[in-house]
Amino acid sequence: MNKITVGVLALQGGFHEHLNTLAKLKVADSSAAYVTIVPQAVKTPEDLSLCDALIIPGGESTTIALLARLSGLLELLKEYEKPIWGTCAGAILLSRQVVGTKKGGQEVLAKMDVKVGRNGWGSQVESFEADLTVKGMKDESRPFKGVFIRAPVILSLLPTTPGQPPVEIVARLPDEITPSHESAPFSAVDALGICVPSTPGYLPTPPNEREVSAQPEDLRHLVALRQGNHLLTTFHPELTRDDRFHELFVREFVLPSLPEAKE
């Protein structure tokens, strides 16, 4: 267990930043021994086969999905059972449903029972930063700077897929930050689970997949979620010098998933 390979899907978007963070990362296992982390750029099925876990970076989710299909990775990723962490565009790919897709729709890996809205906070100029408290993070009382760039928003938590663990909240935005963009590809009612399509390519939620209706909180405040060994963050931890999110992913998601850890 002292050497692990963490892949970063390197087809488009901010993969260099994740690889650079992984190259410097220090993570101790449960016996306080440091783990050797080998970062691996993943462009082909062979690259993926070397990995113990995968990070899908931010970028443009439609393009990443298209390139994954062209490189023979998309079906492998849909079947992948090792831990995956998706940041921003990667979070969109991990979700089961997406609102505001480009014309022609959006292929997803559907690993997490979540519905997201693309570009939910507006355009590039409306990018922002926010201090987050992250469950399970080292030095948890010190806020983690979340960088949101054309970020998706969580619209609903969908019924849990049979056999899967429930979705857990890892981080949320402070209450004073309110989504208020007219350019957002959904309306307020959409956040309550009543889907209002506003862009072509959007498919209404099938009746048997209706969200649990009594979700009192504005789910758009949820910005990091876990389901089993998958993690999504709607922001970009790789764009800060703070490597605690990468440490959390390796320590809490990757190390416990290794065969040796179960002995």
Ligand SMILES: NC(=O)CC[C@H](N)C(=O)O
């Ligand atoms: N920073 C990002 O990854 C933006 C995601 C992009 N808006 C998308 O929908 O794919």
